[in-house]
Amino acid sequence: MNPLPVTRYSLPVFLSIIIPARNEAHRLPKTIERLQDFFQYHPWSLEIIPVIQGTDETASLICELAKKDPRIKPIIDPQGRGKGRAVRSGIEQAHGDIILFIDADLSVPPHCLAHLVEQFQSTPSCDALIGSRQHPQSKITHPQPWHRRFVSRAFNFFLRSQRLTKFRDTQCGCKLFRREAAKMLFSYSMINGFAFDIEILLLAKNFGYKVTEVPVEWADEGHSHFGILSDGMQALEDVWNLTEYH
Numbered sequence: 001m002n003p004l005p006v007t008r009y010s011l012p013v014f015l016s017i018i019i020p021a022r023n024e025a026h027r028l029p030k031t032i033e034r035l036q037d038f039f040q041y042h043p044w045s046l047e048i049i050p051v052i053q054g055t056d057e058t059a060s061l062i063c064e065l066a067k068k069d070p071r072i073k074p075i076i077d078p079q080g081r082g083k084g085r086a087v088r089s090g091i092e093q094a095h096g097d098i099i100l101f102i103d104a105d106l107s108v109p110p111h112c113l114a115h116l117v118e119q120f121q122s123t124p125s126c127d128a129l130i131g132s133r134q135h136p137q138s139k140i141t142h143p144q145p146w147h148r149r150f151v152s153r154a155f156n157f158f159l160r161s162q163r164l165t166k167f168r169d170t171q172c173g174c175k176l177f178r179r180e181a182a183k184m185l186f187s188y189s190m191i192n193g194f195a196f197d198i199e200i201l202l203l204a205k206n207f208g209y210k211v212t213e214v215p216v217e218w219a220d221e222g223h224s225h226f227g228i229l230s231d232g233m234q235a236l237e238d239v240w241n242l243t244e245y246h
Contacts, residue, residue, distance in 0.1 A: 012097075013095040014045045014046070014097050014098065015045070015117060016047050016049060017049065017100050018099065018100065019048070019101070019102055019104055020086035020090070021050055021051065021052050021086075021104040022052075022054045022058075024104040027106075028052075028058055029061050029062065031104055032062065034110060035106075035110055038114070039110070044117070046071050047072075047095065048072045048073065049094060050062050051075045051090045052074060052075065053082075053086055054080045081192050082194075082196075083194055084189065085192040088186045088189055092186070099176070099177050099178075101175055103174075107218050107221055108217065111217075116214060117176065127204070127211065128177045128204060128209060128210070129175070129176045130167065130170075130174070130176075130211060130213050131172040131216035132167065134168035135168065137215035138215040139216075139218070141218070141219040142219035143220060164202060164242060165202070167211075167213050168213065175197070185207070186200070195242075198242060
């Protein structure tokens with residue numbers, strides 16, 4: 001017999017899950033339902049914060065889910081000012097002791113997310129865990145197309161050549177922070193686009209936070225909203241600007 005679902009909405013939030021999303025009417029409701037199904041019997045007190053950009057039907061679908069589950073706390077940003085801004089908005093509103101942000105396609109499955117949270121709990125000296133698809137212990141069940149893998153590795157090579165990072169994968173959509181670290185780092189973050197991850201990791205280094213790169217189970221779900229030319233050029237411009245305070 002399955003145990004009764006755990007409902008502890010009056011307790012302090014332990015885990016905040018932030019999901020930046022743009023034009024995700026097809027995928028985001030399924031992602032939230034998978035998270036609900038997985039965590040419903042889990043003892044952690046939870047909040048799910050989808051940050052929805054744009055003006056399609058994603059917002060109305062998620063607001064309907066939120067009416068049925070008070071753990072879902074959507075933020076609606078019709079102007080759509082970028083992924084970095086979306087994550088920053090979510091962290092500003094998050095109450096969890098541990099704050100996790102993931103991609104809308106749930107490329108890292110719930111059981112892996114739970115494992116990372118448990119790992120984080122067992123390493124109190126660590127301020128952040130970042131998932132890495134390039135970690136030798138990672139399990140890639142469905143890789144990205146070859147051209148996206150090439151661009152990703154070339155981008156990381158550029159970052160390392162400029163000494164902007166020591167990490168093998170700065171762009172994996174799975175990062176966990178302790179609340180104090182998340183609030184501090186994102187209060188200083190300025191980049192609204194896809195390069196915000198690099199800025200956050202650089203800020204963490206400058207503030208002396210301990211960040212650990214960890215393996216993940218990961219599957220490419222396709223239909224990425226990252227445009228290699230448009231978003232890639234903006235990311236390069238943002239990264240170049242970071243060298244000014246490195």
